[in-house]
Amino acid sequence: MTLALLAFLVLAAPVAGASEPDPALLARARTILAQAPLIDTHNDLPHMLVAKRDGDLAGLDLGVPQPEWCADIPRLRQGGVGAQYWSVYTDASNMKTNRSLHEALRAFDVVLRLVRSRPELELARTAADVERIHRAGRIASLIGVEGGHMIEGSLAALRIFHELGARYLTLTHWDNVEWADAATDRAEQDGLDEFGEAVIRELNRLGMFVDASHVSADTMRDVLRVSRAPVIFSHSNAFAIDPHPRNVPDDVLRLLPRNGGVVHVNFIKEYVSAADPAWQQRRSTAAEELRARLDRQQAVDAGLAAWEQANPHPGGTIAEVADHIDHIRKVAGIDHVGIGADFYDDGKTSMVPGLRDVTRYPHLFAELLRRGYSEDDLLKIAGRNHLRAMRQMEGAAESR
Secondary structure (H helix, E strand, O other), rough: HHHHHHHHHHHHHOOOOOOOOHHHHHHHHHHHHHHHHHHEEEOHHHHHHHHHHHOOOOOOOOOOOOOOOOOOOHHHOOEEEEEEEEEEEEHHHHHHHHHHHHHHHHHHHHHHHHHHOOOOOOEOOHHHHHHHHHHOOOEEEEEEEEEHHOOOOOOHHHHHHHHHOEEEEEOOOOOOOOEEEEEOOOOOOOOOOHHHHHHHHHHHHOOOOOOOOOOOOHHHHHHHHHOOEEEEEEEOOOOOOOOOOOEEEEEOOOOOOHHHHHHEOOOOOHOHHHHHHHHHHHHHHHHHHHHHHOOOHHHHHHHHHHHHHHOOOOOHHHHHHHHHHHHHHOOOHHHHHHHOOOEOOOOOOOOOOOOOOOHHHHHHHHHHOOOOOHHHHHHHHHHHHHHHHHHHHHHHHHHH
């Protein structure tokens, strides 16, 4: 079997658990995405390369399909991706050993070497760069920093991140930082403290997006109060559809039109499925019962794994992802929706069935067409909303 034939078979294979759209709608969606450009604001391939290869790119050919990774060039092309934000990420636990900045620089190194290793990729620093690179037939590559712990309380480090190409900072990850509360930690600041507000002002001055994914609802509200430039949520969904703390409540969505910000919808099943909270509660109950009966953690873990096998996560659907888009459009408006899938592994169990890899964006857009979205609507969601917010963000920096 030739390499070209193998690549075709990998890309053309149906996705398990996915219903296929009307072929005419899918073809139309592909045509629209070709002109957009489609901008995805969050992909964790660099972290996979750090975790699984220690950042070594030697011998890794991303020019052919690599289904064990969360992105490669042929599949990005198949999915119509015109611009990709690559995530600089290190676990928040590194705060305990004061290694967050060190590990962030390691991740920056991987991103920059990754982009330079492929002729199909080019680093973009501005909205104009994204459009120029897309017109040239390459994939614009941008950098997002996922977690304010990586600046280690230093605005100087933030400025260096900007020089290296970062164009957004996610203020927290799973845990609080000293100056901002996370969505998934106990409230300590009730939002931003004084230094946190200084971080927002410096991001505005530099021309970097404030990213409010992962932060608490109070932090979101403080960010929108302080920021003088559009704010993004690089990979978040609507709390009203799935009340996960990582998602955006309606009162925050209603603030976006005045700010100009954009919520980029995520494909991870826990943040999509309306049935997730009930499933999580059942899982927690099962875990408590196991801990009450069993002494060894290994036995608890095995019992919980067996419970999960017998009670699989509801998973979500493409239609439910579209429901999140519908809701954000209804509350905030069509100008405030984008795409931030958050692919971080092979996607087989982490993502919504039907959206399990980077080839599948057209299937979501075909569903939106089925729901009556116009071509202009889809162009906005695919990337033009983000580019408009980026130009406003750049303009706010230039005016200071």
